[in-house]
Amino acid sequence: xxxxxxxxxxxxxxxxxxxxxxxxxxxxxxxxxxxxxxxxxxxxxxxxxxxxxxxxxxxxxxxxxxxxxxxxxxxxxxxxxxxxxxxxxxxxxxxxxxxxxxxxxxxxxxxxxxxxxxxxxxxxxxxxxxxxxxxxxxxxxxxxxxxxxxxxxxxxxxxxxxxxxxxxxxxxxxxxxxxxxxxxxxxxxxxxxxxxxxxxxxxxxxxxxxxxxxxxxxxxxxxxxxxxx
Amino acid sequence: xxxxxxxxxxxxxxxxxxxxxxxxxxxxxxxxxxxxxxxxxxxxxxxxxxxxxxxxxxxxxxxxxxxxxxxxxxxxxxxxxxxxxxxxxxxxxxxxxxxxxxxxxxxxxxxxxxxxxxxxxxxxxxxxxxxxxxxxxxxxxxxxxxxxxxxxxxxxxxxxxxxxxxxxxxxxxxxxxxxxxxxxxxxxxxxxxxxxxxxxxxxxxxxxxxxx
Numbered sequence: 500x501x502x503x504x505x506x507x508x509x510x511x512x513x514x515x516x517x518x519x520x521x522x523x524x525x526x527x528x529x530x531x532x533x534x535x536x537x538x539x540x541x542x543x544x545x546x547x548x549x550x551x552x553x554x555x556x557x558x559x560x561x562x563x564x565x566x567x568x569x570x571x572x573x574x575x576x577x578x579x580x581x582x583x584x585x586x587x588x589x590x591x592x593x594x595x596x597x598x599x600x601x602x603x604x605x606x607x608x609x610x611x612x613x614x615x616x617x618x619x620x621x622x623x624x625x626x627x628x629x630x631x632x633x634x635x636x637x638x639x640x641x642x643x644x645x646x647x648x649x650x651x652x653x654x655x656x657x658x659x660x661x662x663x664x665x666x667x668x669x670x671x672x673x674x675x676x677x678x679x680x681x682x683x684x685x686x687x688x689x690x691x692x693x694x695x696x697x698x699x700x701x702x703x704x705x706x707x708x709x710x711x712x713x714x715x716x717x718x719x720x721x722x723x724x725x726x727x728x
Numbered sequence: 729x730x731x732x733x734x735x736x737x738x739x740x741x742x743x744x745x746x747x748x749x750x751x752x753x754x755x756x757x758x759x760x761x762x763x764x765x766x767x768x769x770x771x772x773x774x775x776x777x778x779x780x781x782x783x784x785x786x787x788x789x790x791x792x793x794x795x796x797x798x799x800x801x802x803x804x805x806x807x808x809x810x811x812x813x814x815x816x817x818x819x820x821x822x823x824x825x826x827x828x829x830x831x832x833x834x835x836x837x838x839x840x841x842x843x844x845x846x847x848x849x850x851x852x853x854x855x856x857x858x859x860x861x862x863x864x865x866x867x868x869x870x871x872x873x874x875x876x877x878x879x880x881x882x883x884x885x886x887x888x889x890x891x892x893x894x895x896x897x898x899x900x901x902x903x904x905x906x907x908x909x910x911x912x913x914x915x916x917x918x919x920x921x922x923x924x925x926x927x928x929x930x931x932x933x934x935x936x937x938x939x940x
Contacts, residue, residue, distance in 0.1 A: 572838050579836035583817040600863065601818025607859035608816050 509699035515692060524581045532574035539570035580609050588634070595625050595664070598634050599657060606641045613651060614641065619658040625726045632700045632724065633666055636708075639693050640668040640720050648672025648718065663706075664726050671717040677710040697722075704728035733850035736762040736779040738770035738796065739812070740788045744835065748783070751839055758846060767791025767799075774805050781850045783842075784829075786813040786820055797827035801923045810849045812842060821860050828923030831855030852891030854928060864929040877918060884911040888924055889931035 542563050549556050588601050596618055603614045625633075637655065644653050648670045656667040678686035680698045694710070697720075701708040706724030735758055739745050745763050752758050762773035767784075768791045774782055782800065786793035797809055810831040811824040824832045831854060833845040848855045856864065877885065880901075887897045894912070898905040912927075921927050 575836040575838075579814075579816055579834065583815055586815055586817040586819060588817075588819040588822075597822070601822045603818070604821050604859045604863060605816070605818035607862075608821065608857050 506703065509703055512692065512699055513696050515696075519692060520584075524584065527577065528581050531577040535570045535574040535577075539567045539574070542567045542570075583609060590627060590630055590634070594622075595630050595633065596622050596657070598630060599637065599655070602634060602637055602641070603655065606638075606645075610645050612645060612653065615652060615654045617654065617656045619656065622657060622659050622664065623662075623726050625664055625724075626704075626728060629664070629704050629706075629724050629726060629728050632704045632706075633664070633722065636697045636700055636720075636722055637666065637668065639697050643693060644668070644670045644672065644718070647675070659726065662726055663723055665721065665723045667722075668720040669717065674712045674714050674716045674718050676714065677712055680708075732757055732759045733781060733847065734759050734761045734777070734779045735781045735783060735846055735850075736760075736764065736770065736773050736777060736807075737783045738764040738767065738773075738788065738793070739783075739785040740765045741785070744785070744812075747839065748842065751843055752846070755843060755847075758843070758850070765789075767793060767796030770796055771799055771803075771805075774800065774807055779807055781810060781846055782807045783810045783812050783846060786811060786815065786823070794823040794827055797824070797829055801828045808849045808852070810842075810845055810855070816857070821857070822863075825856070825860060825863055825925065825929070828925040830925065832857060832860065852893060852896070854891060854925065864925075864932055877915065881911055881915050881918075884908060885915050885927060885931050888912065888915075889928035 546556065546560070546563055549559070583605060588598050590598060593601070599618075600616065603616050606612065607614055641653060641655075644650065650670050650672040652670075654667070654669040656665075656669070658665050678688070678691050678694065680686065680691075680695050686695065698708045701722055701724060704724050705728040706722060709721050710718065711721070712718035735752065737745055737748060737760060739748075742765075745765075749760050749763070752760050761779050762777040764770035764773045766788045770782065770784065771791075773779075784793040784796055788796070791799070793811060793813070797811070800807060800809060808830040809828070810833055811820075811829045812833045812835060813820055814835040816834050816836065821832060831845050831849040833842045833855070834857075835842075845855045854864065883901065884897055887900060892900065894905050894908045898908045901908075912924075915927060916922060919927055919930050921930060
């Protein structure tokens with residue numbers, strides 16, 4: 500297979516990841532806020548009907564209004580995560596460090612988890628594709644840790660050396676056996692599409708990607724990319 | 729409660745303005761003195777009505793909230809700013825912090841929280857989600873070089889970081905308000921920051937964590 504074919508396939512798989520993420524968000528909105536808003540509106544209609552018939556509603560009013568209020572409140576809270584995830588930072592204007600900090604603030608805000616960010620030494624300016632790749636990889640990695648590892652703390656390290664930038668994402672969750680991501684044995688399973696997407700993003704900017712994990716031993720993702728890949 | 733907190737609201741969504749205005753009308757210590765539907769109109773309203781607190785939506789036509797916030801700080805308008813937005817993504821929180829907002833409230837949280845945030849900001853407190861407070865307190869160890877602040881400047885910085893207004897700091901240190909403004913200008917320059925929020929962020933970073 501030529502490089503061009505590989506890049507083409509990689510780009511398609513990255514699109515597939517984005518598509519999958521969109522589907523998940525649409526489902527979240529459908530299963531959460533839509534159902535709750537419908538229920539809240541039903542309660543309001545009921546109250547309006549009672550009112551139209553001139554019925555007394557003293558105690559029922561309070562109970563029903565409280566229910567409506569709770570339903571609306573939790574719908575808003577659920578919408579919050581859905582609409583935030585897709586808003587990208589201003590990549591062109593921000594330095595890599597600032598982009599990563601913003602993502603960490605956002606992840607902590609959405610999940611209540613803690614991310615320890617440890618930048619080491621000066622981090623050089625990187626090319627736009629590298630910045631975006633590192634952002635998306637970290638986003639996927641943090642989301643994986645949140646969904647699967649269920650740990651309270653994640654460590655993110657960032658360092659630069661000899662024209663390369665290295666990012667480590669470390670959690671002490673339950674760990675897993677990393678599936679093969681390249682070659683004829685490469686995993687095609689739906690739950691591994693995110694991992695393949697990460698590896699492919701790294702490959703597209705000429706970098707290296709590795710996962711060190713085994714059951715019971717947490718997970719450690721290492722990404723190393725040329726600053727101007 | 730002494731004086732009422734005078735508030736100006738800027739949002740291009742009429743429904744949000746109506747809702748918030750209705751809710752605030754039942755708060756005896758808060759008074760809405762102006763509303764605006766875009767950033768430019770808000771700047772005029774602030775100049776004209778001199779509110780204590782400006783509530784700014786980030787997404788607005790003509791001039792958005794982030795740009796309005798920068799302009800408020802550039803003109804040094806004496807108003808505290810609460811950013812109120814539907815988005816709690818990193819970019820929104822960062823632009824509020826960097827622009828020197830005094831607080832950040834969410835339309836996706838119960839509106840009562842926004843009312844509380846207006847009151848808190850009106851009283852001189854910084855109101856940010858926990859994730860952003862870490863940013864205010866800094867988490868890049870080893871990257872700060874200690875600036876050359878005089879002991880009086882440290883005092884002023886400490887009081888400003890605790891949310892006191894220039895007038896309150898002047899009273900606490902029994903000097904004139906102009907002296908405080910002068911000190912703050914020097915402090916901002918030495919710290920390389922452009923507003924109180926960033927200066928407060930610096931203060932919390934260098935202060936010992938155990939004293940929080």
